[in-house]
Amino acid sequence: MFEQFSPDMPLLLVGCGRMGQALAAGWLARGLTSDALWVLDPACDRSALPDVPGEHWAASPEGLAAMSVPRTAVIAVKPQIMGTVLPGLAALLGPETLVISVAAGTTLASLAAGLSAGTVSGTAPGLSDRPRLIRAMPNTPAAVGQGMTGLVGPGCDAGDKQLAGALMGAVGKTVWIADEALMDSVTAVSGSGPAYVFYFVECLAAAARDVGLDPESADLLARQTVIGAACLMDADPSKPAATLRDEVTSPGGTTAAALDVLMAADSLAPLVRQAVRAARDRGRALAGDD
Secondary structure (H helix, E strand, O other): OHHHOEOOEOEEEEOOOHHHHHHHHHHHHOOOOHHHEEEEOOOOOHHHOOOOOHHHEEOOHHHHOOOOOOOEEEEOOOHHHHHHHHHHHHOOOOOOOEEEEOOOOOOHHHHHHHHHOOOOOOOOOOOOOOOOEEEEEOOHHHHHOOEEEEEEOOOOOHHHHHHHHHHHHOOEEEEEOOOHHHHHHHHHHHHOHHHHHHHHHHHHHHHHHHOOOOHHHHHHHHHHHHHHHHHHHHHOOOOOHHHHHHHOOOOOOHHHHHHHHHOOOOOHHHHHHHHHHHHHHHHHHHHHHO
16 A cells, blocks of 8 residues: 555655654554655654655745655644644645545544635635545554544545555554544544543552552552453454453452442443543534634
8 A cells, every 4th residue: 555655656744743753653664665755844853753864854845845746645733733734735735635634623624724725716625626635533552553543534535545544554443434523522432542541540550559559569450450451352353342341250259349339320331421422522612613
């Protein structure tokens, strides 16, 4: 899939923060040649991707005059600066350039409007006028190749979706979402989800200290238990989490006693639902602020 990119049809990465670096490292590891990758980033820290030629870095769009029209542009900047980045970026793109945004809360309509602001006419096209737009929501485990990314691109064909899946799949797993309105739900589950897991580890370690374990042992027991459970779950994706839970729970045993507390009607499940809904609603509100 990465053979589609070349010096004449490059891949442009806009934003080289943590997520941008993780993506680029995944692409290069999967076969993207460094001479086919260009990076637009205000910090222009070339040490972040030492294999990419120095002349392929630029702090502003004007510095990319030598770049050919990119086959694909992946925008990995913070949502707050999308409005200033998109107009300048538009001049670098061709009508056939596939644009993938990983900025949380930035809708496809906002993306299209922002890119159109950099055109000569300045008239915002509808999505049908510039259909090659994809919105992606990865999460932070992408930094270690274990990310989860939701994607949506209603105007893209199968080839574009396959390419976008390969680009985001370089740092983990992907799932296509049928309706963009559900992207706030994706953010609430997988985008914010790592923080929920980290907090559970905090709570488990605190509980371990509460029953007499020293802090170092408590932290190690909590962290490795969650890591091991995740690896066990990943070893057989066809096996539901509920089945794995049943397999470790002996009737009347210690695990069952703990689960009686966690699975009470007013305990963990409703709290998780409330948390995910709160994150989803906040995502909708932030998108509305655009």
